[in-house]
Amino acid sequence: MNNRPAAFLLPILLALSAPASALEINQGTMLANSCAACHGTHGKSPGAIPAINGKPAAFIIQSMKDFQSGARPATVMGRHALGYSDEEIKLIAEHFASQQ
Amino acid sequence: MDIKNRRQFLKLLAASGLASTGFNPISALAMSSKASAHVVIIGGGFGGATCAKYLNMFDPSLSITIIEPSKQFVTCPFSNMVLSGLQNIDSISHGYQAHIKRGINVVHDVVKQIDAEKKQLQLSAGKSLKYDKLVLSPGIDFKWDEVEGMTAADAEKIPHAWKAGSQTTILQRQLAGMRNGGTFLLAPPPNPFRCPPGPYERISMVANYLKQHKPKSKILVLDAKNKFSKQPLFMQGWKKLYPGMIEWVAADKGGRVDQVDVKNRTLHTELGDAHKADVINFIPPQKAGAIAHTAGLVNDDGWCPVNQRSFKADGQQDIHIIGDASIAGKMPKSGFAANSQGKVCAAAIVSELRGKTMPEPSYVNTCYSLVSPDYGISVAAVYRYSKEKGIYKVKGSGGVSPKQADADYRKHEARYAKGWYDSITFDSFG
Numbered sequence: 412m413n414n415r416p417a418a419f420l421l422p423i424l425l426a427l428s429a430p431a432s433a434l435e436i437n438q439g440t441m442l443a444n445s446c447a448a449c450h451g452t453h454g455k456s457p458g459a460i461p462a463i464n465g466k467p468a469a470f471i472i473q474s475m476k477d478f479q480s481g482a483r484p485a486t487v488m489g490r491h492a493l494g495y496s497d498e499e500i501k502l503i504a505e506h507f508a509s510q511q
Numbered sequence: 512m513d514i515k516n517r518r519q520f521l522k523l524l525a526a527s528g529l530a531s532t533g534f535n536p537i538s539a540l541a542m543s544s545k546a547s548a549h550v551v552i553i554g555g556g557f558g559g560a561t562c563a564k565y566l567n568m569f570d571p572s573l574s575i576t577i578i579e580p581s582k583q584f585v586t587c588p589f590s591n592m593v594l595s596g597l598q599n600i601d602s603i604s605h606g607y608q609a610h611i612k613r614g615i616n617v618v619h620d621v622v623k624q625i626d627a628e629k630k631q632l633q634l635s636a637g638k639s640l641k642y643d644k645l646v647l648s649p650g651i652d653f654k655w656d657e658v659e660g661m662t663a664a665d666a667e668k669i670p671h672a673w674k675a676g677s678q679t680t681i682l683q684r685q686l687a688g689m690r691n692g693g694t695f696l697l698a699p700p701p702n703p704f705r706c707p708p709g710p711y712e713r714i715s716m717v718a719n720y721l722k723q724h725k726p727k728s729k730i731l732v733l734d735a736k737n738k739f740s741k742q743p744l745f746m747q748g749w750k751k752l753y754p755g756m757i758e759w760v761a762a763d764k765g766g767r768v769d770q771v772d773v774k775n776r777t778l779h780t781e782l783g784d785a786h787k788a789d790v791i792n793f794i795p796p797q798k799a800g801a802i803a804h805t806a807g808l809v810n811d812d813g814w815c816p817v818n819q820r821s822f823k824a825d826g827q828q829d830i831h832i833i834g835d836a837s838i839a840g841k842m843p844k845s846g847f848a849a850n851s852q853g854k855v856c857a858a859a860i861v862s863e864l865r866g867k868t869m870p871e872p873s874y875v876n877t878c879y880s881l882v883s884p885d886y887g888i889s890v891a892a893v894y895r896y897s898k899e900k901g902i903y904k905v906k907g908s909g910g911v912s913p914k915q916a917d918a919d920y921r922k923h924e925a926r927y928a929k930g931w932y933d934s935i936t937f938d939s940f941g
Contacts, residue, residue, distance in 0.1 A: 494893025
């Protein structure tokens with residue numbers, strides 16, 4: 412082991428370089444972070460607004476489309492949903508589906 | 512692995528002699544972020560607290576310091592519930608325990624000056640602090656020099672209550688002590704100012720209190736503007752819930768106040784009228800928080816021009832400004848907007864430290880207002896950035912609550928207003 416320190420260290424360094432709690436900066440998080448002010452950090456709402464963490468992506472996508480069309484009655488979500496494209500909704504849905 | 516363990520690990524690494532083998536642990540660490548980078552945030556409100564939390568979430572290896580004079584942040588949102596006696600001040604006060612638990616340093620001090628060249632802050636009592644990146648989230652200050660007859664010290668007698676805390680308590684006591692049949696006079700400020708629907712929610716919640724406890728009283732509103740946020744919705748609610756109680760005077764119709772007579776508790780308007788009242792809530796014209804002025808980061812109007820994608824202050828390499836103090840395109844000055852901007856700013860800083868391009872930002876705002884505790888209305892929008900337009904509203908998105916909505920809808924929005932408060936305070940301070 413002493414002869415090959417890098418081989419020993421590499422897994423540790425990799426673990427260090429991506430701590431489990433680090434939130435990746437990608438297009439999905441840039442969009443989804445703006446949902447957190449009402450739905451809570453990572454979608455974990457502590458109050459009256461529904462939590463959306465861990466919800467299936469297909470469910471979130473369908474909900475957003477139904478908010479857009481008005482098929483699902485809402486107060487503020489109809490007005491928010493119209494601000495996102497299909498592709499953006501998919502990224503948001505996948506982000507929250509992956510939050511436990 | 513927390514910062515302490517990480518330091519110990521680096522020490523071990525150095526002690527093992529590996530650091531001298533040409534293997535550079537720093538560059539391999541922390542997703543190529545500068546492991547030693549120190550980000551300092553001035554102001555622990557919605558903008559600063561959110562930015563600190565998300566910086567830590569994006570890159571736990573960053574060293575982050577919040578400088579905030581108060582041990583507890585008292586939110587302006589829901590302070591109108593405190594004014595009207597429906598909540599106590601503790602219910603809108605938030606500490607920094609969660610930030611400290613994350614490893615974020617919270618220093619209760621005041622920044623006297625910023626040395627952008629040396630990247631150093633001067634704190635009180637001769638202390639100083641170095642930074643690699645600086646975020647200002649200083650909120651608002653008042654243009655007292657534009658108010659005839661009143662100084663900052665007079666706010667003890669004629670409170671603005673536009674920074675929540677002791678000012679909220681002063682106004683709450685004055686309202687509680689007012690006689691039945693008295694006049695509550697509120698003077699909203701000119702644009703731009705913190706929380707555009709705020710004065711009108713305050714009028715609503717004061718009316719709600721008076722209706723129950725002092726029903727012979729009146730509310731007079733002398734407005735520095737000719738129209739205001741969610742005006743048709745507020746006026747509809749006032750007519751329905753508080754008929755005959757509220758008189759709103761537009762700026763051009765005699766609403767513009769040009770002098771405050773503190774001693775006689777009277778406001779004089781530019782048309783020459785004098786309005787004496789039992790309680791006066793005069794909200795002065797506003798500008799960016801003091802430190803932005805001291806550091807010369809403001810324009811002629813007293814607000815901070817920034818790159819609206821990164822919130823980098825104009826002409827600065829390492830200083831960002833978010834929240835009410837910044838000029839953020841179409842976004843209003845609100846706690847929600849500051850929270851949204853704090854996240855974008857955190858992503859911009861971490862991306863830059865890693866030498867990467869930040870993905871396209873998205874911003875959002877929702878302002879709930881209570882017309883009564885179970886009658887809520889809202890305005891919302893989704894925003895994007897373009898080089899030509901800055902922060903603009905996404906076409907088709909947003910808007911206000913419908914004018915034709917039933918009591919159930921208003922009740923839902925009141926419930927969601929409280930739900931929003933629980934979520935945003937958790938997202939910012941939790």
